[in-house]
Amino acid sequence: MIFNFQNEYLNRQSTVQLGITSNIEPLAQAAGTIKEIFQDLQDQGQLLQRYPGTYKWKDPYSDIVNWNADLQTRYRTAVGQIGNEVMAMAMHSEPFENAFRTAQRTQWYNLMLLVNAEKTSLRMFAIARNVPYVRGYRAHGRNRFLRSLGRLNEHPLTNREEQSVNWHPHLIYLTDRGQPARCNFTPSDATGEKEMVNVFENRYVEDRFRRQSRLKNWPSGWGYPRHPQYAAMREGQDANWPACEHCGKSAVFGEYVKGRTVYTAWDEQSVCTCSKYGGKPWELEPLVEVYQYPSYTGSSFDINRGVRALQNIPEGEIIGEYCGTFVPLQEEEDTCGDDTFLMGWEGPSRDFFHPDAEKIRLLSGGLAGNWTRFMNHTDKEEEVSARMYQFPYGGKMRIIVQAARDIVFGEQILTSYGPGYFGGDGMG
Numbered sequence: 001m002i003f004n005f006q007n008e009y010l011n012r013q014s015t016v017q018l019g020i021t022s023n024i025e026p027l028a029q030a031a032g033t034i035k036e037i038f039q040d041l042q043d044q045g046q047l048l049q050r051y052p053g054t055y056k057w058k059d060p061y062s063d064i065v066n067w068n069a070d071l072q073t074r075y076r077t078a079v080g081q082i083g084n085e086v087m088a089m090a091m092h093s094e095p096f097e098n099a100f101r102t103a104q105r106t107q108w109y110n111l112m113l114l115v116n117a118e119k120t121s122l123r124m125f126a127i128a129r130n131v132p133y134v135r136g137y138r139a140h141g142r143n144r145f146l147r148s149l150g151r152l153n154e155h156p157l158t159n160r161e162e163q164s165v166n167w168h169p170h171l172i173y174l175t176d177r178g179q180p181a182r183c184n185f186t187p188s189d190a191t192g193e194k195e196m197v198n199v200f201e202n203r204y205v206e207d208r209f210r211r212q213s214r215l216k217n218w219p220s221g222w223g224y225p226r227h228p229q230y231a232a233m234r235e236g237q238d239a240n241w242p243a244c245e246h247c248g249k250s251a252v253f254g255e256y257v258k259g260r261t262v263y264t265a266w267d268e269q270s271v272c273t274c275s276k277y278g279g280k281p282w283e284l285e286p287l288v289e290v291y292q293y294p295s296y297t298g299s300s301f302d303i304n305r306g307v308r309a310l311q312n313i314p315e316g317e318i319i320g321e322y323c324g325t326f327v328p329l330q331e332e333e334d335t336c337g338d339d340t341f342l343m344g345w346e347g348p349s350r351d352f353f354h355p356d357a358e359k360i361r362l363l364s365g366g367l368a369g370n371w372t373r374f375m376n377h378t379d380k381e382e383e384v385s386a387r388m389y390q391f392p393y394g395g396k397m398r399i400i401v402q403a404a405r406d407i408v409f410g411e412q413i414l415t416s417y418g419p420g421y422f423g424g425d426g427m428g
Protein backbone atom coordinates (compact mmCIF):
# COMPACT_ATOMS: atom_id res chain seq x y z
CA MET A 1 0.00 0.00 0.00
CA ILE A 2 2.62 2.48 1.08
CA PHE A 3 4.85 1.30 -1.72
CA ASN A 4 2.25 2.00 -4.38
CA PHE A 5 1.44 5.36 -3.01
CA GLN A 6 5.07 6.32 -2.80
CA ASN A 7 5.74 5.25 -6.36
CA GLU A 8 2.75 7.13 -7.57
CA TYR A 9 3.86 10.23 -5.77
CA LEU A 10 7.41 10.08 -7.08
CA ASN A 11 6.34 9.34 -10.63
CA ARG A 12 4.48 12.60 -10.74
CA GLN A 13 7.46 14.73 -9.79
CA SER A 14 8.58 16.30 -13.01
CA THR A 15 11.15 18.63 -11.54
CA VAL A 16 13.40 16.19 -9.72
CA GLN A 17 14.43 12.62 -10.37
CA LEU A 18 14.57 11.17 -6.91
CA GLY A 19 15.47 7.61 -7.81
CA ILE A 20 15.26 6.32 -4.26
CA THR A 21 14.20 2.74 -3.73
CA SER A 22 15.34 2.11 -0.16
CA ASN A 23 13.90 3.56 3.04
CA ILE A 24 10.39 3.32 1.67
CA GLU A 25 8.66 4.14 4.89
CA PRO A 26 10.49 7.34 5.76
CA LEU A 27 9.85 8.60 2.25
CA ALA A 28 6.16 7.86 2.51
CA GLN A 29 6.23 9.64 5.85
CA ALA A 30 7.89 12.66 4.22
CA ALA A 31 5.23 12.66 1.49
CA GLY A 32 2.60 12.69 4.25
CA THR A 33 4.30 15.68 5.85
CA ILE A 34 4.27 17.58 2.53
CA LYS A 35 0.52 17.21 2.38
CA GLU A 36 0.19 18.37 5.98
CA ILE A 37 2.27 21.43 5.14
CA PHE A 38 -0.10 22.50 2.35
CA GLN A 39 -3.13 21.78 4.52
CA ASP A 40 -1.74 23.74 7.45
CA LEU A 41 -0.88 26.79 5.32
CA GLN A 42 -4.36 26.63 3.80
CA ASP A 43 -6.07 26.36 7.18
CA GLN A 44 -4.10 29.22 8.66
CA GLY A 45 -4.66 31.38 5.57
CA GLN A 46 -8.40 30.80 5.82
CA LEU A 47 -8.47 31.63 9.50
CA LEU A 48 -6.60 34.84 8.72
CA GLN A 49 -9.11 35.69 5.99
CA ARG A 50 -11.97 34.99 8.33
CA TYR A 51 -10.63 36.68 11.47
CA PRO A 52 -8.25 39.33 10.11
CA GLY A 53 -8.20 41.24 13.39
CA THR A 54 -7.51 38.42 15.78
CA TYR A 55 -5.84 35.51 14.01
CA LYS A 56 -2.05 35.57 14.41
CA TRP A 57 0.42 33.28 12.67
CA LYS A 58 2.84 31.63 15.02
CA ASP A 59 6.31 33.17 14.90
CA PRO A 60 8.69 30.33 13.97
CA TYR A 61 11.73 32.37 14.99
CA SER A 62 10.57 33.41 18.46
CA ASP A 63 13.29 31.32 20.13
CA ILE A 64 15.99 31.82 17.52
CA VAL A 65 18.52 33.06 20.06
CA ASN A 66 18.41 29.59 21.61
CA TRP A 67 18.94 27.58 18.41
CA ASN A 68 21.93 25.32 18.88
CA ALA A 69 24.66 24.70 16.30
CA ASP A 70 22.86 21.61 14.90
CA LEU A 71 19.65 23.52 14.24
CA GLN A 72 21.57 26.40 12.71
CA THR A 73 23.43 24.00 10.39
CA ARG A 74 20.18 22.31 9.42
CA TYR A 75 18.59 25.64 8.62
CA ARG A 76 21.60 26.91 6.68
CA THR A 77 21.82 23.72 4.60
CA ALA A 78 18.09 23.89 3.84
CA VAL A 79 18.46 27.50 2.69
CA GLY A 80 21.23 26.30 0.39
CA GLN A 81 18.80 23.76 -1.11
CA ILE A 82 15.52 25.65 -1.43
CA GLY A 83 16.51 29.31 -0.84
CA ASN A 84 15.74 31.46 2.17
CA GLU A 85 12.39 32.66 0.81
CA VAL A 86 10.83 29.18 0.50
CA MET A 87 12.47 28.15 3.76
CA ALA A 88 10.87 31.12 5.56
CA MET A 89 7.51 30.21 3.99
CA ALA A 90 7.75 26.55 4.98
CA MET A 91 8.72 27.49 8.55
CA HIS A 92 5.29 29.10 8.90
CA SER A 93 3.66 25.69 8.71
CA GLU A 94 3.69 23.78 11.94
CA PRO A 95 4.32 20.30 10.48
CA PHE A 96 7.43 21.58 8.73
CA GLU A 97 8.62 23.51 11.76
CA ASN A 98 8.15 20.43 13.97
CA ALA A 99 10.12 18.30 11.53
CA PHE A 100 12.84 20.95 11.40
CA ARG A 101 13.22 20.78 15.15
CA THR A 102 12.70 17.10 15.84
CA ALA A 103 13.15 14.91 12.72
CA GLN A 104 15.94 12.35 12.62
CA ARG A 105 18.63 12.91 10.00
CA THR A 106 17.18 10.51 7.38
CA GLN A 107 13.64 11.73 7.93
CA TRP A 108 14.75 15.32 7.47
CA TYR A 109 16.80 14.43 4.39
CA ASN A 110 13.79 12.74 2.78
CA LEU A 111 11.48 15.59 3.64
CA MET A 112 13.87 18.11 2.10
CA LEU A 113 14.05 16.04 -1.10
CA LEU A 114 10.31 16.30 -1.49
CA VAL A 115 10.09 19.93 -0.36
CA ASN A 116 12.69 20.69 -3.01
CA ALA A 117 10.58 18.91 -5.63
CA GLU A 118 7.51 20.92 -4.60
CA LYS A 119 9.20 24.22 -3.87
CA THR A 120 7.63 26.24 -6.70
CA SER A 121 4.13 25.10 -5.73
CA LEU A 122 4.87 25.71 -2.09
CA ARG A 123 6.11 29.20 -2.89
CA MET A 124 3.02 30.11 -4.89
CA PHE A 125 0.73 28.58 -2.32
CA ALA A 126 2.29 30.68 0.45
CA ILE A 127 2.23 33.85 -1.66
CA ALA A 128 -1.39 33.37 -2.69
CA ARG A 129 -2.50 32.74 0.88
CA ASN A 130 -0.67 35.73 2.27
CA VAL A 131 1.55 33.77 4.61
CA PRO A 132 3.34 36.61 6.41
CA TYR A 133 6.78 35.10 5.95
CA VAL A 134 8.48 38.41 5.15
CA ARG A 135 7.14 40.01 8.31
CA GLY A 136 8.01 36.93 10.37
CA TYR A 137 11.58 36.87 9.11
CA ARG A 138 12.18 40.60 9.30
CA ALA A 139 10.86 40.83 12.83
CA HIS A 140 14.10 39.10 13.77
CA GLY A 141 16.22 41.01 11.29
CA ARG A 142 18.77 41.97 13.90
CA ASN A 143 19.46 38.39 14.78
CA ARG A 144 23.01 37.58 13.81
CA PHE A 145 22.24 34.11 12.46
CA LEU A 146 19.38 35.27 10.21
CA ARG A 147 21.48 38.23 9.06
CA SER A 148 24.19 35.83 7.98
CA LEU A 149 21.66 34.17 5.60
CA GLY A 150 20.95 37.38 3.74
CA ARG A 151 17.87 39.54 3.17
CA LEU A 152 14.45 38.41 2.03
CA ASN A 153 12.80 39.92 -1.04
CA GLU A 154 9.51 41.77 -0.72
CA HIS A 155 6.29 39.76 -0.88
CA PRO A 156 5.67 39.52 -4.66
CA LEU A 157 2.03 40.66 -4.49
CA THR A 158 1.28 44.30 -3.89
CA ASN A 159 -0.77 45.46 -0.94
CA ARG A 160 -3.66 46.31 -3.21
CA GLU A 161 -3.89 42.73 -4.36
CA GLU A 162 -3.46 41.33 -0.89
CA GLN A 163 -6.25 43.44 0.50
CA SER A 164 -8.64 43.49 -2.44
CA VAL A 165 -12.06 42.06 -1.63
CA ASN A 166 -12.01 40.13 -4.86
CA TRP A 167 -8.67 38.64 -4.14
CA HIS A 168 -8.52 34.86 -4.07
CA PRO A 169 -5.63 32.34 -4.18
CA HIS A 170 -7.01 30.75 -7.33
CA LEU A 171 -6.74 33.98 -9.26
CA ILE A 172 -3.08 33.34 -9.85
CA TYR A 173 -1.52 30.40 -11.61
CA LEU A 174 1.91 28.88 -11.40
CA THR A 175 3.71 29.46 -14.69
CA ASP A 176 6.01 26.95 -16.32
CA ARG A 177 8.88 29.10 -15.07
CA GLY A 178 7.79 28.62 -11.49
CA GLN A 179 6.44 32.15 -11.07
CA PRO A 180 2.97 33.30 -9.99
CA ALA A 181 0.95 35.15 -12.67
CA ARG A 182 -2.53 36.68 -12.68
CA CYS A 183 -5.37 34.67 -14.24
CA ASN A 184 -6.79 36.79 -17.03
CA PHE A 185 -9.38 36.22 -19.73
CA THR A 186 -9.74 37.82 -23.16
CA PRO A 187 -13.42 37.52 -24.08
CA SER A 188 -12.92 39.35 -27.39
CA ASP A 189 -10.43 41.60 -29.07
CA ALA A 190 -12.75 44.52 -28.39
CA THR A 191 -12.88 43.98 -24.64
CA GLY A 192 -9.21 43.10 -24.31
CA GLU A 193 -7.69 41.12 -21.51
CA LYS A 194 -9.56 41.28 -18.21
CA GLU A 195 -8.69 40.14 -14.74
CA MET A 196 -10.82 37.24 -13.63
CA VAL A 197 -12.93 37.42 -10.49
CA ASN A 198 -13.54 34.64 -7.97
CA VAL A 199 -17.14 33.96 -6.93
CA PHE A 200 -18.76 31.44 -4.60
CA GLU A 201 -22.30 31.83 -5.90
CA ASN A 202 -23.63 32.32 -9.40
CA ARG A 203 -24.47 35.78 -10.65
CA TYR A 204 -27.93 36.41 -12.01
CA VAL A 205 -29.19 39.78 -13.22
CA GLU A 206 -32.86 39.54 -14.03
CA ASP A 207 -32.93 42.60 -16.29
CA ARG A 208 -30.65 40.90 -18.71
CA PHE A 209 -33.25 38.20 -19.24
CA ARG A 210 -36.20 40.57 -19.32
CA ARG A 211 -34.66 42.10 -22.45
CA GLN A 212 -34.86 38.74 -24.19
CA SER A 213 -38.08 37.12 -25.30
CA ARG A 214 -39.26 33.96 -23.63
CA LEU A 215 -37.73 30.84 -25.16
CA LYS A 216 -40.00 28.33 -26.90
CA ASN A 217 -38.86 25.58 -24.57
CA TRP A 218 -39.31 27.70 -21.44
CA PRO A 219 -40.88 25.47 -18.74
CA SER A 220 -44.63 25.86 -18.90
CA GLY A 221 -45.15 26.21 -15.15
CA TRP A 222 -42.61 28.99 -14.82
CA GLY A 223 -43.10 32.69 -14.99
CA TYR A 224 -40.60 34.56 -17.14
CA PRO A 225 -37.97 35.48 -16.27
CA ARG A 226 -37.07 33.69 -13.07
CA HIS A 227 -33.96 32.69 -11.21
CA PRO A 228 -32.90 29.39 -12.77
CA GLN A 229 -31.45 27.95 -9.59
CA TYR A 230 -34.78 27.76 -7.82
CA ALA A 231 -36.20 24.86 -9.78
CA ALA A 232 -39.94 24.47 -9.52
CA MET A 233 -41.59 21.13 -9.00
CA ARG A 234 -43.97 20.14 -11.70
CA GLU A 235 -47.24 18.36 -11.48
CA GLY A 236 -46.91 14.67 -10.83
CA GLN A 237 -43.47 14.90 -9.23
CA ASP A 238 -43.19 13.93 -5.60
CA ALA A 239 -43.25 16.62 -3.02
CA ASN A 240 -39.66 16.19 -2.00
CA TRP A 241 -38.24 16.44 -5.46
CA PRO A 242 -35.73 17.80 -6.18
CA ALA A 243 -34.25 16.98 -2.79
CA CYS A 244 -31.00 18.33 -1.41
CA GLU A 245 -28.33 15.62 -1.45
CA HIS A 246 -27.09 16.71 1.94
CA CYS A 247 -30.21 16.99 4.14
CA GLY A 248 -32.79 15.20 2.00
CA LYS A 249 -35.29 18.08 2.21
CA SER A 250 -36.81 19.71 -0.82
CA ALA A 251 -34.40 22.02 -2.54
CA VAL A 252 -37.19 24.21 -3.87
CA PHE A 253 -37.57 27.74 -2.69
CA GLY A 254 -40.21 30.03 -4.05
CA GLU A 255 -43.25 28.89 -5.94
CA TYR A 256 -44.09 25.52 -7.29
CA VAL A 257 -47.00 24.49 -9.42
CA LYS A 258 -49.54 21.78 -8.77
CA GLY A 259 -52.42 21.61 -11.20
CA ARG A 260 -53.36 25.20 -11.81
CA THR A 261 -52.34 26.43 -8.39
CA VAL A 262 -49.06 28.09 -7.57
CA TYR A 263 -47.84 27.29 -4.07
CA THR A 264 -45.09 28.94 -2.15
CA ALA A 265 -42.57 26.94 -0.20
CA TRP A 266 -40.48 29.02 2.13
CA ASP A 267 -40.63 27.02 5.25
CA GLU A 268 -37.52 25.87 7.07
CA GLN A 269 -39.19 22.66 8.21
CA SER A 270 -39.75 21.34 4.73
CA VAL A 271 -37.24 23.17 2.60
CA CYS A 272 -33.51 22.74 2.63
CA THR A 273 -31.69 25.64 4.22
CA CYS A 274 -28.21 24.12 4.16
CA SER A 275 -25.44 26.48 3.39
CA LYS A 276 -23.49 25.26 0.39
CA TYR A 277 -22.91 21.50 0.68
CA GLY A 278 -23.95 21.67 4.32
CA GLY A 279 -20.84 23.63 5.22
CA LYS A 280 -19.27 27.01 4.73
CA PRO A 281 -17.59 27.41 1.37
CA TRP A 282 -14.36 28.67 2.91
CA GLU A 283 -14.13 25.45 4.89
CA LEU A 284 -14.66 23.28 1.86
CA GLU A 285 -12.18 24.53 -0.65
CA PRO A 286 -10.07 21.63 -1.76
CA LEU A 287 -6.32 22.04 -1.96
CA VAL A 288 -5.72 22.67 -5.61
CA GLU A 289 -3.55 25.01 -7.59
CA VAL A 290 -4.02 26.55 -11.00
CA TYR A 291 -0.97 25.33 -12.87
CA GLN A 292 0.46 25.88 -16.34
CA TYR A 293 0.62 22.59 -18.23
CA PRO A 294 2.20 22.11 -21.66
CA SER A 295 0.06 23.76 -24.32
CA TYR A 296 -2.29 21.53 -26.28
CA THR A 297 -1.43 23.25 -29.52
CA GLY A 298 2.33 23.22 -29.03
CA SER A 299 2.39 27.02 -29.37
CA SER A 300 4.02 28.95 -26.54
CA PHE A 301 1.38 31.70 -27.05
CA ASP A 302 -1.36 29.37 -25.84
CA ILE A 303 -1.19 29.36 -22.09
CA ASN A 304 -2.75 26.18 -20.87
CA ARG A 305 -3.83 26.50 -17.27
CA GLY A 306 -5.14 23.39 -15.59
CA VAL A 307 -5.94 22.25 -12.04
CA ARG A 308 -3.41 20.29 -9.99
CA ALA A 309 -4.46 18.55 -6.77
CA LEU A 310 -2.41 19.34 -3.67
CA GLN A 311 -4.11 16.72 -1.54
CA ASN A 312 -5.52 13.23 -1.94
CA ILE A 313 -9.22 13.43 -2.76
CA PRO A 314 -11.35 10.33 -2.23
CA GLU A 315 -13.75 9.13 -4.91
CA GLY A 316 -17.23 10.57 -4.52
CA GLU A 317 -16.15 13.71 -2.66
CA ILE A 318 -17.91 16.88 -3.76
CA ILE A 319 -15.08 19.26 -4.38
CA GLY A 320 -16.72 22.32 -5.78
CA GLU A 321 -19.35 24.01 -7.82
CA TYR A 322 -18.93 25.37 -11.32
CA CYS A 323 -19.90 28.99 -10.75
CA GLY A 324 -20.35 31.85 -13.16
CA THR A 325 -22.74 34.40 -14.58
CA PHE A 326 -26.07 33.39 -16.08
CA VAL A 327 -26.27 34.36 -19.72
CA PRO A 328 -29.39 34.18 -21.92
CA LEU A 329 -29.03 31.55 -24.61
CA GLN A 330 -29.49 34.22 -27.30
CA GLU A 331 -26.72 36.42 -25.92
CA GLU A 332 -23.83 34.03 -26.16
CA GLU A 333 -22.03 36.06 -28.79
CA ASP A 334 -22.48 39.56 -27.36
CA THR A 335 -21.48 38.82 -23.82
CA CYS A 336 -18.67 36.39 -24.09
CA GLY A 337 -17.43 36.60 -27.61
CA ASP A 338 -15.76 33.39 -26.62
CA ASP A 339 -17.33 30.13 -25.53
CA THR A 340 -14.29 28.79 -23.63
CA PHE A 341 -16.02 28.88 -20.24
CA LEU A 342 -19.65 28.44 -21.24
CA MET A 343 -21.71 25.73 -19.64
CA GLY A 344 -25.19 24.69 -20.70
CA TRP A 345 -27.90 25.02 -18.02
CA GLU A 346 -30.85 22.71 -18.30
CA GLY A 347 -34.48 23.38 -17.52
CA PRO A 348 -36.36 21.40 -14.88
CA SER A 349 -36.70 17.79 -15.85
CA ARG A 350 -36.80 14.61 -13.90
CA ASP A 351 -33.56 13.39 -15.36
CA PHE A 352 -30.78 15.92 -15.62
CA PHE A 353 -28.50 13.39 -17.19
CA HIS A 354 -30.80 12.86 -20.09
CA PRO A 355 -28.99 13.56 -23.37
CA ASP A 356 -32.01 15.41 -24.73
CA ALA A 357 -32.45 17.65 -21.69
CA GLU A 358 -33.07 21.13 -23.01
CA LYS A 359 -30.78 24.02 -22.32
CA ILE A 360 -32.58 27.12 -21.14
CA ARG A 361 -29.61 29.21 -20.02
CA LEU A 362 -25.88 29.39 -20.24
CA LEU A 363 -23.53 29.82 -17.35
CA SER A 364 -20.28 31.60 -18.16
CA GLY A 365 -17.30 31.11 -15.86
CA GLY A 366 -15.08 33.41 -17.93
CA LEU A 367 -14.94 36.67 -16.02
CA ALA A 368 -16.58 35.59 -12.78
CA GLY A 369 -16.04 32.01 -11.71
CA ASN A 370 -13.74 29.91 -9.60
CA TRP A 371 -10.97 27.28 -9.92
CA THR A 372 -13.34 24.74 -11.49
CA ARG A 373 -13.27 26.72 -14.76
CA PHE A 374 -9.64 25.73 -15.24
CA MET A 375 -10.28 21.98 -15.36
CA ASN A 376 -9.15 20.62 -18.68
CA HIS A 377 -10.98 18.03 -20.74
CA THR A 378 -10.07 14.46 -21.62
CA ASP A 379 -11.71 12.15 -24.11
CA LYS A 380 -10.45 9.08 -22.30
CA GLU A 381 -12.96 7.81 -19.81
CA GLU A 382 -10.24 6.28 -17.61
CA GLU A 383 -8.52 9.68 -17.29
CA VAL A 384 -11.59 11.54 -16.07
CA SER A 385 -11.05 12.31 -12.40
CA ALA A 386 -13.88 14.80 -11.80
CA ARG A 387 -17.38 14.98 -13.17
CA MET A 388 -19.71 17.94 -13.42
CA TYR A 389 -23.47 17.61 -13.27
CA GLN A 390 -26.46 19.77 -12.54
CA PHE A 391 -28.11 18.80 -9.32
CA PRO A 392 -30.08 20.30 -6.43
CA TYR A 393 -27.76 20.79 -3.51
CA GLY A 394 -27.75 23.03 -0.46
CA GLY A 395 -31.05 24.67 -1.31
CA LYS A 396 -30.43 25.46 -4.97
CA MET A 397 -29.85 23.89 -8.31
CA ARG A 398 -26.11 23.89 -8.94
CA ILE A 399 -23.46 22.46 -11.21
CA ILE A 400 -21.62 20.18 -8.86
CA VAL A 401 -18.06 18.93 -9.30
CA GLN A 402 -17.48 15.49 -7.83
CA ALA A 403 -14.35 13.31 -7.71
CA ALA A 404 -14.98 10.45 -10.16
CA ARG A 405 -12.25 8.31 -8.61
CA ASP A 406 -9.51 8.64 -6.00
CA ILE A 407 -7.30 11.58 -6.93
CA VAL A 408 -3.72 11.64 -5.64
CA PHE A 409 -1.59 14.57 -4.63
CA GLY A 410 0.16 16.14 -7.60
CA GLU A 411 -2.06 14.92 -10.43
CA GLN A 412 -3.99 17.07 -12.85
CA ILE A 413 -7.76 17.00 -12.27
CA LEU A 414 -9.40 16.27 -15.61
CA THR A 415 -13.06 16.29 -16.51
CA SER A 416 -15.19 15.69 -19.58
CA TYR A 417 -16.90 18.67 -21.21
CA GLY A 418 -19.40 16.45 -22.97
CA PRO A 419 -19.74 15.73 -26.65
CA GLY A 420 -20.81 19.22 -27.80
CA TYR A 421 -17.95 21.31 -26.50
CA PHE A 422 -15.29 21.00 -29.12
CA GLY A 423 -17.99 21.41 -31.75
CA GLY A 424 -18.57 24.87 -30.27
CA ASP A 425 -21.70 24.02 -28.35
CA GLY A 426 -20.55 24.90 -24.83
CA MET A 427 -19.92 22.49 -21.98
CA GLY A 428 -22.46 20.03 -20.69
Ligand SMILES: C[S@@+](CC[C@H](N)C(=O)[O-])C[C@H]1O[C@@H](n2cnc3c(N)ncnc32)[C@H](O)[C@@H]1O
Binding pocket: 296, 303, 304, 305, 306, 340, 341, 373, 374, 375, 376, 377, 378, 379
Ligand atom coordinates in the same frame (compact mmCIF):
# COMPACT_ATOMS: atom_id res chain seq x y z
C1 LIG B 1 -12.67 25.56 -19.48
S1 LIG B 1 -11.16 26.00 -20.25
C2 LIG B 1 -9.93 25.13 -19.34
C3 LIG B 1 -8.82 26.05 -18.89
C4 LIG B 1 -7.90 26.48 -20.01
N1 LIG B 1 -6.87 25.46 -20.23
C5 LIG B 1 -7.26 27.83 -19.70
O1 LIG B 1 -6.02 27.96 -19.66
O2 LIG B 1 -8.02 28.80 -19.46
C6 LIG B 1 -11.34 25.16 -21.76
C7 LIG B 1 -10.26 25.39 -22.81
O3 LIG B 1 -9.08 24.69 -22.47
C8 LIG B 1 -8.51 24.05 -23.63
N2 LIG B 1 -8.60 22.60 -23.46
C9 LIG B 1 -9.03 21.94 -22.37
N3 LIG B 1 -8.94 20.61 -22.53
C10 LIG B 1 -8.42 20.40 -23.77
C11 LIG B 1 -8.09 19.24 -24.52
N4 LIG B 1 -8.26 18.01 -24.04
N5 LIG B 1 -7.56 19.42 -25.76
C12 LIG B 1 -7.36 20.65 -26.26
N6 LIG B 1 -7.67 21.79 -25.61
C13 LIG B 1 -8.19 21.68 -24.36
C14 LIG B 1 -9.31 24.53 -24.81
O4 LIG B 1 -8.69 25.70 -25.28
C15 LIG B 1 -10.64 24.87 -24.18
O5 LIG B 1 -11.34 25.84 -24.92
